[in-house]
Amino acid sequence: MAEKLHHYQVALEWQGNLGVGTRDYRSYAREFTVNGAAGKTLNGSADPAFLGKETCWNPEELLLASISACHQLWYLHLCADAGLCVVKYSDNPVATMDEKSGKFISAELRPAVTLTPEGDPALAQSLHELAHSKCYIANSLAFDISIKGSVSNTPA
Structure with a gap:
């Protein structure tokens, strides 16, 4: 029987450049978006313990x-x-x-x-x-x- 492979792809884009990039650990936000098929968008960030935004999925x-x-x-x-x-x-x-x-x-x-x-x-x-x-x-x-x-x- 032939293998049945499923392939997945998303596009992740960092949204957290606050104007100075990653100059130091606290100089940037952790927010990102993940875009999938059919226009799905997910807003993400780091866990708040790692300076992420609580209202986003980590x-x-x-x-x-x-x-x-x-x-x-x-x-x-x-x-x-x-x-x-x-x-x-x-x-x-x-x-x-x-x-x-x-x-x-x-x-x-x-x-x-x-x-x-x-x-x-x-x-x-x-x-x-x-x-x-x-x-x-x-x-x-x-x-x-x-x-x-x-x-x-x-x-x-």
């Missing part, structure tokens, strides 16, 4: 959002294949980065799933592990990602 948040979104998309796909009808899905993931080592050391997904009344919560819960094993983003990372999800049914 790379660390984007990494965590990517993990969460990839898991969610696989999970919904697997639920549909299994005949489980998900009517609500939310996640409030957290991650920890060790500044000294310069690496993320862990992430925890906390998906909350609501099924229709006839949905099987045990099956729905078990599909998180399979979704995690299929997630392209999680498979590309070198730190532990745990899943502590909850599943409930809507009232009959």
Whole structure:
């Protein structure tokens, strides 16, 4: 079977020249824009701990959002294949980065799933592990990602 490769491209542009460039660590802003296909724009900056702008997405948040979104998309796909009808899905993931080592050391997904009344919560819960094993983003990372999800049914 031939390989099926997916290619991605974005354009990142630094917006933080305050008139003197990177003359010193505090002489420039960390803001940037990322432009993708179909005119999508994302406003980014560094983590505020590194002089970034709090109202912009930082790379660390984007990494965590990517993990969460990839898991969610696989999970919904697997639920549909299994005949489980998900009517609500939310996640409030957290991650920890060790500044000294310069690496993320862990992430925890906390998906909350609501099924229709006839949905099987045990099956729905078990599909998180399979979704995690299929997630392209999680498979590309070198730190532990745990899943502590909850599943409930809507009232009959």
